[in-house]
Amino acid sequence: MKLPLKTTSRILCIVSGISLVFVLFVPIWRIDLDAPQYPEGLSLKIHANDLKGNVDIINGLNHYIGMKTLHKADFPEFTILPWCIIFFAGLFFLTGILKNRKFLLFSFFLFLAFGVLAMVDFYRWEYDYGHNLNPNAAIVVPGMAYQPPLIGFRQLLNFGAYSLPDTGGWIFIGSGILVLLAVVSEWRIRLVPAGKKGAMTALVMGAISLTRCSSGPEPLKTGSDPCAHCKMIISDPRFGAELITSKGKVFKFDDIVCLSAFIADPATNTGTGYRVYFTDYCGDHALTEAGKSYLLSGSDIACPMQGHLVSFSNPDSLQVVMELFSGEPVSWSQAAAKESL
Secondary structure, eight states, X not given: OOOOOOHHHHHHHHHHHHHHHHGGGSOSXXXXXXXXXXXXXXXXXXXXXXXXXXXXXHHHHHHHHTOOOOOGGGXXXXXXXXXXXXXXXXXXXXXXXXXXXXXXXXXXXXXXXXXXXXXXXXXXXXXXXXXXXXXXXXXXXTTOOOOOOSSEEEEETTEEEEEEEOHHHHHHHHXXXXXXXXXXXXXXXXXXXXXXXXXXXXXXXXXXXXXSOOOSOOOOOTTXXXXXXXXXXXXXXXXXXXXXXXXXXXXXXXXXXXXXXXXXXXXGOOOSSOEEEEEOSSTTOOEEEGGGOEEEEOTTOXXXXXXXXXXXXXXXXXXXXXXXXXXXXXXXXXXHHHTTO
């Protein structure tokens, strides 16, 4: 006997279909550009049927380095994509109404194939956009390409380029996850014995959690990582520091004082909402959040850039080292003020 979809699965499909309709009215993807001469940044917002944001300014910059200018009429995708979104919105809604499991499976894999195809097409456009340059441009850097990242961050000359889903993109991903949950829920009933359902649920939720972007600090690689401020190679892990911007870009430093100068420099445009980490002077030199660190300031402490400031992950280590150096415990805010950070 063919079992119809459960009520929960039907609701997930219908909610997914309704959610996709909103993708038509909000930006799906965004490419942000940060540079010292544009402290507020530039943004290109890609909608289902249009390009918005600082398009004119970006086109002006592109002209100097030989890149193509951006015009809505040059993208046939803007004619096709809205209809594709409407099609999948209706397909998911119809899946919830028909209550058919095979139709649910067909809908999900068709949507997954469309998502992969869309990203391949986006990468193809980015590659052509960044590599097909005018050889007679005002500024020509031999061997230089300006392809934006498919997702994440890439440095392009003095511009930092961030490529990330916007509101519509996250709705699109969320709709796919809702339908995936419906698929797993239905086939779990058929394929998984009752005693193993809890383990399967945990496995699925764990897999979904792995899709989230990591926001923690990256380990400092001594001997290879350069300091973002003084440009010297980080050679001693005891004094390092790290800053992660609100967009996830990581900056590494060989001395806390270098991190301080980096934050204070208006040209770096670190923005707000960044997070700061310090390496532990003792132990395995793991990175610890600034708010959970214990700092020791002293003129006898020899740091790479003469910052005279080290960090500890626990107060006991700080007390031990205080017996070796003449210094005083300070908070991160006190240290920042002292160094004019």
